[in-house]
Amino acid sequence: MSARFIIKGGKKIAGTIDVRGSKNAALPIIAATVLTEEPCRISNVPRVLDVERMLSILERMGGVIKREGNHAVTIQNKNLDIEALKSDTVKQLRASILFLGPLLTRFGKVTMRYPGGCKIGARSIDTHLTALRDLGGHVRLGRKYFSVEFPEGTSPPSALTLKEFSVTATENVMMFLSSIPRTTCLKIAASEPHIQDLAKFLSKMGARIRGAGTSNVAIKGVRTLSGASHRIVSDYIEAGTFLLLALGTRGNVRIKNAPISQLDLVLKTLIANGARINLNERESVIETRGGIEDRDFTKIQILPYPGIPTDLQSAFGVLAAQTKGATLIHEPLYENRFHALKELTKMGARVKILDPHRALVYGPSKLKGVNGITIQDLRGGAALVIAALIARGTTILYNAKEVERGYEDIVGRLRALGADIEKV
Numbered sequence: 001m002s003a004r005f006i007i008k009g010g011k012k013i014a015g016t017i018d019v020r021g022s023k024n025a026a027l028p029i030i031a032a033t034v035l036t037e038e039p040c041r042i043s044n045v046p047r048v049l050d051v052e053r054m055l056s057i058l059e060r061m062g063g064v065i066k067r068e069g070n071h072a073v074t075i076q077n078k079n080l081d082i083e084a085l086k087s088d089t090v091k092q093l094r095a096s097i098l099f100l101g102p103l104l105t106r107f108g109k110v111t112m113r114y115p116g117g118c119k120i121g122a123r124s125i126d127t128h129l130t131a132l133r134d135l136g137g138h139v140r141l142g143r144k145y146f147s148v149e150f151p152e153g154t155s156p157p158s159a160l161t162l163k164e165f166s167v168t169a170t171e172n173v174m175m176f177l178s179s180i181p182r183t184t185c186l187k188i189a190a191s192e193p194h195i196q197d198l199a200k201f202l203s204k205m206g207a208r209i210r211g212a213g214t215s216n217v218a219i220k221g222v223r224t225l226s227g228a229s230h231r232i233v234s235d236y237i238e239a240g241t242f243l244l245l246a247l248g249t250r251g252n253v254r255i256k257n258a259p260i261s262q263l264d265l266v267l268k269t270l271i272a273n274g275a276r277i278n279l280n281e282r283e284s285v286i287e288t289r290g291g292i293e294d295r296d297f298t299k300i301q302i303l304p305y306p307g308i309p310t311d312l313q314s315a316f317g318v319l320a321a322q323t324k325g326a327t328l329i330h331e332p333l334y335e336n337r338f339h340a341l342k343e344l345t346k347m348g349a350r351v352k353i354l355d356p357h358r359a360l361v362y363g364p365s366k367l368k369g370v371n372g373i374t375i376q377d378l379r380g381g382a383a384l385v386i387a388a389l390i391a392r393g394t395t396i397l398y399n400a401k402e403v404e405r406g407y408e409d410i411v412g413r414l415r416a417l418g419a420d421i422e423k424v
């Protein structure tokens with residue numbers, strides 16, 4: 001049987017919680033280390049399943065990984081054998097696609113297994129492949145494997161427009177272009193904080209990147225990138241998750257290492273709706289004092305950064321179930337990300353799924369503990385953990401491992417806040 005969380009809800013939540021390094025920054029930065037044969041030291045790496053899987057794929061390729069304590073690694077990729085990209089592990093992790101761009105600069109041709117299936121929508125790797133094709137790459141699609149090749153002498157164009165604001169496609173292209181010794185303009189680039197963090201790392205390796213964090217990025221590559229040392233940015237999604245958890249449970253929580261300026265619209269939306277929050281930007285601390293007034297959100301509009309992130313959509317849904325009136329949740333990005341809201345109805349929430357992209361959540365609802373909540377994806381799982389902490393009685397959530405893909409030691413850290421949660 002899959003691992004379960006058993007949560008007794010209704011306990012007082014209070015205390016301090018530290019935000020760890022960003023998973024979605026660590027993943028491309030680990031991939032970017034293959035751009036050089038020199039050692040790279042990365043600190044503030046979150047100890048989560050997805051990061052462990054990424055490191056293990058790199059190790060199978062021949063990368064040498066030395067760990068220092070729980071959160072730092074030194075990686076040196078001298079002799080790599082990319083046959084390992086055909087293994088099953090690649091299939092388990094969607095982010096394995098991030099090895100494609102940087103490895104192409106080193107090998108010219110990469111054949112790999114299709115990266116993991118996606119439970120939250122029909123995400124394909126099409127944006128990545130179209131971008132590489134537009135840069136002059138030859139793409140071949142097989143049943144189990146696909147390959148991309150840049151024949152000797154390919155001269156990529158000086159401007160590239162992505163098909164959509166794709167986060168990992170932007171990262172793949174930025175890594176690829178960092179080794180091309182000329183300036184390329186990337187348009188319709190995604191701008192999430194993890195992309196900005198990757199740009200900082202690539203700049204330390206020797207590339208010159210202007211505009212990261214906007215939709216127009218200029219990348220001036222160099223033929224030989226060097227090793228670099230980097231501290232991963234704090235995870236704004238983890239900070240946002242803890243914030244919504246604290247407000248939903250009406251807790252008094254001090255969230256440390258919170259990247260406040262990356263949560264502008266999240267904070268504005270919450271504060272405008274009566275959330276009792278103190279912000280200390282200088283010290284990167286967010287404090288909650290007893291929840292959110294019984295106001296009506298009306299609409300939660302999900303958008304690429306700097307909009308309200310899709311990765312917080314489910315947790316906002318849980319909070320909407322605690323506030324008065326109907327909240328429309330508009331999720332334009334994924335077409336299968338309302339699973340957590342559906343599960344929430346088993347706990348007593350009133351939710352109407354209007355279509356794959358819009359849901360109405362009516363509140364306030366008194367949530368009750370239920371044995372038999374299924375976690376489908378990482379962020380939906382975190383939202384259901386929040387719901388179970390709010391609910392009266394015991395909730396048993398199945399497929400706990402999903403949450404561990406992205407939240408380090410979630411059980412230990414929530415217990416330290418007074419939560420009654422265990423994993424069995």
Ligand code: EPZ
Nearest residue numbers: 024027095121123164165166167168169311333334378379
């Ligand atoms: C990244 O995935 C993240 N993964 C995801 O994190 C995150 O949900 C997602 O970006 C969106 O922020 C990593 O960083 C490793 P996409 P990615 O290509 O790059 C649609 C987590 O739990 N879309 O940006 O694979 C697009 O078609 C996760 O940590 C539009 O419709 O995602 C796709 O269905 C899961 N229009 C979805 O959004 C646009 O303009 C995400 O696309 C842009 C995107």
